[in-house]
Amino acid sequence: MLTYTEENYLKAIFQLQEDEKGKISTNSIAERLSTTPATVSDMLQKLAAKKMVNYLKYYGVSLTAGGKKKAINVVRKHRLWELFLYEKLEFNWDEVHEIAEQLEHIQSETLVQKLYDFLGKPKTDPHGDPIPDEEGVFPDLNTIPLAVVAVRKDAIVIGVSDHRPDFCNTYKRLV
Amino acid sequence: MLTYTEENYLKAIFQLQEDEKGKISTNSIAERLSTTPATVSDMLQKLAAKKMVNYLKYYGVSLTAGGKKKAINVVRKHRLWELFLYEKLEFNWDEVHEIAEQLEHIQSETLVQKLYDFLGKPKTDPHGDPIPDEEGVFPDLNTIPLAVVAVRKDAIVIGVSDHRPDFCNTYKRLV
DNA sequence: AATAAAATTTAGGCAAATCTAAAAATTAAT
DNA sequence: ATTAATTTTTAGATTTGCCTAAATTTTATT
Numbered sequence: 001m002l003t004y005t006e007e008n009y010l011k012a013i014f015q016l017q018e019d020e021k022g023k024i025s026t027n028s029i030a031e032r033l034s035t036t037p038a039t040v041s042d043m044l045q046k047l048a049a050k051k052m053v054n055y056l057k058y059y060g061v062s063l064t065a066g067g068k069k070k071a072i073n074v075v076r077k078h079r080l081w082e083l084f085l086y087e088k089l090e091f092n093w094d095e096v097h098e099i100a101e102q103l104e105h106i107q108s109e110t111l112v113q114k115l116y117d118f119l120g121k122p123k124t125d126p127h128g129d130p131i132p133d134e135e136g137v138f139p140d141l142n143t144i145p146l147a148v149v150a151v152r153k154d155a156i157v158i159g160v161s162d163h164r165p166d167f168c169n170t171y172k173r174l175v
Numbered sequence: 176m177l178t179y180t181e182e183n184y185l186k187a188i189f190q191l192q193e194d195e196k197g198k199i200s201t202n203s204i205a206e207r208l209s210t211t212p213a214t215v216s217d218m219l220q221k222l223a224a225k226k227m228v229n230y231l232k233y234y235g236v237s238l239t240a241g242g243k244k245k246a247i248n249v250v251r252k253h254r255l256w257e258l259f260l261y262e263k264l265e266f267n268w269d270e271v272h273e274i275a276e277q278l279e280h281i282q283s284e285t286l287v288q289k290l291y292d293f294l295g296k297p298k299t300d301p302h303g304d305p306i307p308d309e310e311g312v313f314p315d316l317n318t319i320p321l322a323v324v325a326v327r328k329d330a331i332v333i334g335v336s337d338h339r340p341d342f343c344n345t346y347k348r349l350v
Numbered sequence: 351a352a353t354a355a356a357a358t359t360t361a362g363g364c365a366a367a368t369c370t371a372a373a374a375a376t377t378a379a380t
Numbered sequence: 381a382t383t384a385a386t387t388t389t390t391a392g393a394t395t396t397g398c399c400t401a402a403a404t405t406t407t408a409t410t
């Protein structure tokens with residue numbers, strides 16, 4: 001069983017891996033988690049001992065198959081809870097992230113499954129991010145960055161990548 | 176801010192105080208929380224330092240006004256989440272306790288309030304236990320123990336005090 | 351009331367997660 | 381290719397929550 005903190009590390013590594021596409025540095029993890037590189041170094045060794053990451057000192061980390069599975073499950077739970085808060089409890093979309101950071105660590109596979117069904121097997125969260133299915137597969141949303149949409153061409157905004165309340169608060173909601 | 180563990184101590188003390196009506200012993204807390212008396216002794220001193228309990232060595236503990244408020248809030252959250260799991264996610268009533276033990280520690284007053292409204296400001300959880308309102312006041316349910324109901328008199332069962340899955344599982348649901 | 355039993359607290363330790371400061375390794379720059 | 385700068389790791393501490401074993405205090409028994 002992983003601790004709350006360990007789950008956060010796996011999620012951070014997973015998300016950095018998506019963005020940066022290369023080796024993940026100790027510093028980038030530290031920055032993302034607002035901690036020190038020393039602490040990250042320590043934790044990576046623990047996660048390596050638990051076979052959650054492949055770790056070579058001074059070279060960087062990547063997730064093992066098992067680590068990736070755990071990470072995706074955390075992301076799935078985070079996004080499902082965000083959607084629940086937004087759709088069912090009528091939170092604003094800028095308020096949901098912080099609470100979902102806590103809810104994503106609740107342990108119960110049955111709960112995730114029932115929440116998924118309750119929300120109608122959704123494909124995206126309130127920020128437009130894809131929600132993986134029970135197998136950990138992300139839906140293909142066929143999106144392109146707004147910056148590359150041709151001039152005078154119609155387009156539908158389906159998501160934002162900046163989740164900070166300050167940014168989200170600029171808009172009432174998507175679409 | 177209280178830790179997850181501290182919240183569990185306050186809840187345990189609160190519930191023991193309701194049952195036993197006298198001084199709460201170190202041993203009874205240890206038993207309820209499945210830990211050792213030594214650990215409890217330690218924690219009581221920490222909680223006393225935080226003004227959450229009145230504690231006199233070798234004599235027992237009681238909650239301060241502040242500690243009681245926190246404890247009731249945890250109970251409130253626990254019961255609201257249980258009801259959510261049961262009513263909205265269709266869990267069996269014997270499965271909800273364990274998950275609610277985790278959910279009761281999610282920090283967000285807004286969340287509790289919105290959940291309360293979402294569930295229709297309920298008065299009882301799936302076990303028939305009263306849910307305190309936003310002020311921490313428990314609704315008066317006007318109940319008597321089944322054992323003192325007169326012979327040949329009609330009565331409606333509104334709750335059970337044993338929350339263990341084994342016991343609850345004997346019945347499909349209340350009423 | 352003295353002693354035995356039970357309850358409680360203290361002492362000393364351990365693991366997790368964090369930090370700062372120092373050391374080591376890698377990368378960049380002249 | 382040395383040296384300087386940066387990144388990463390190790391070392392040594394701290395806090396929280398927990399344990400066992402020993403000491404202390406209270407309660408019960410004869």
